[in-house]
Amino acid sequence: MARNKIALIGAGQIGGTLAHLAGLKELGDVVLFDIAEGTPEGKALDIAESAPVDGFDAKLSGTQSYEAIAGADVVIVTAGVPRKPGMSRDDLVEINLKVMQQVGAGIAKYAPDAFVICITNPLDAMVWALQKFSNLPKNKVVGMAGVLDSARFRHFLADKFDVSVKDVTAFVLGGHGDTMVPLTRYSTVAGIPLTDLVKMGWLTQEELDQIVQRTRDGGAEIVSLLKTGSAFYAPAASAIQMAESYLKDQKRVLPCAAHLSGEYGVDGLYCGVPTVIGAGGIERVVEIDLNGDEKAMLDHSIDAVKGLVEACQRISPDLA
Numbered sequence: 249m250a251r252n253k254i255a256l257i258g259a260g261q262i263g264g265t266l267a268h269l270a271g272l273k274e275l276g277d278v279v280l281f282d283i284a285e286g287t288p289e290g291k292a293l294d295i296a297e298s299a300p301v302d303g304f305d306a307k308l309s310g311t312q313s314y315e316a317i318a319g320a321d322v323v324i325v326t327a328g329v330p331r332k333p334g335m336s337r338d339d340l341v342e343i344n345l346k347v348m349q350q351v352g353a354g355i356a357k358y359a360p361d362a363f364v365i366c367i368t369n370p371l372d373a374m375v376w377a378l379q380k381f382s383n384l385p386k387n388k389v390v391g392m393a394g395v396l397d398s399a400r401f402r403h404f405l406a407d408k409f410d411v412s413v414k415d416v417t418a419f420v421l422g423g424h425g426d427t428m429v430p431l432t433r434y435s436t437v438a439g440i441p442l443t444d445l446v447k448m449g450w451l452t453q454e455e456l457d458q459i460v461q462r463t464r465d466g467g468a469e470i471v472s473l474l475k476t477g478s479a480f481y482a483p484a485a486s487a488i489q490m491a492e493s494y495l496k497d498q499k500r501v502l503p504c505a506a507h508l509s510g511e512y513g514v515d516g517l518y519c520g521v522p523t524v525i526g527a528g529g530i531e532r533v534v535e536i537d538l539n540g541d542e543k544a545m546l547d548h549s550i551d552a553v554k555g556l557v558e559a560c561q562r563i564s565p566d567l568a
């Protein structure tokens with residue numbers, strides 16, 4: 249059987265890390281695409297030269313031509329610009345929307361059967377636009393955010409309790425960013441909900457609230473430490489987990505920005521929800537009952553996503 253092919257659109261901080269992880273995990277051959285000449289070629293060669301040391305077999309190449317992504321099984325999109333000082337969110341939307349238009353056309357032409365994972369920010373709007381521009385099936389275009397947000401939540405909890413991260417599960421809903429909704433009653437240590445752990449005295453409600461807030465601010469915390477650029481190791485690891493679940497038909501239950509058609513009362517938007525990822529792409533959206541507070545937080549988050557999508561529609565009126 250031929251190796252899978254993974255195309256990475258954007259060979260910056262996350263793109264390079266994705267290529268390295270895909271190689272180490274032998275997920276397939278990797279093509280790095282970027283408009284910055286030399287960057288994808290240089291990263292591809294550098295990682296290829298690490299393969300004899302780590303002992304993995306994967307072909308890596310860099311390109312400025314969409315033709316090279318032909319027949320990709322998975323496409324992961326990180327192309328775009330980050331928000332710079334003085335730039336409004338709408339300015340960022342405008343620039344990255346144009347990037348999504350080019351990327352969507354490239355994918356539609358050369359990799360229409362791929363499973364597409366978008367990481368470019370503002371995530372929930374960019375994945376929505378990428379699906380429109382590429383016109384790929386909605387269950388084959390998905391956004392990475394929830395795996396990262398829940399990984400951050402899991403890390404903070406495991407650190408607090410001094411237990412293995414493997415035994416901590418976390419459940420987050422909603423848009424990526426300040427309005428994400430970490431659900432404490434569905435987040436557990438070895439099956440024990442956090443709400444019970446508060447009663448058991450493992451942490452106070454105040455400490456839990458602080459961890460929830462730190463999770464919401466997780467991206468900003470890394471930006472303020474790094475000073476230039478944003479997180480890339482954990483975002484790359486998260487997208488690779490989604491790609492692996494698709495390529496190996498693992499049917500992992502992972503929180504992703506998925507297209508909703510009525511689930512959680514949302515129609516025609518992308519929003520973070522638990523999904524099942526297998527060979528069919530997003531095979532299922534898991535819908536749970538929310539209590540009043542949770543519903544209110546989710547509605548607030550959905551309003552933020554709607555605002556971003558409306559900004560896209562103001563810029564590109566044909567994106568109805």
Ligand code: A3D
Nearest residue numbers: 258259260261262282283284326327328367368369371483
């Ligand atoms: P960076 O290192 O700047 O890489 C972006 C790459 O995109 C650069 O190499 C650019 O040359 C390239 N690029 C720009 N325009 C185009 C184009 N038209 N076609 C192809 N390539 C292009 O950024 P990064 O890798 O650190 O982050 C990438 C994106 O991910 C940004 O939008 C971040 O905001 C976003 N991000 C999202 C999350 C989520 O959880 C959703 C987390 C972290 C970063």
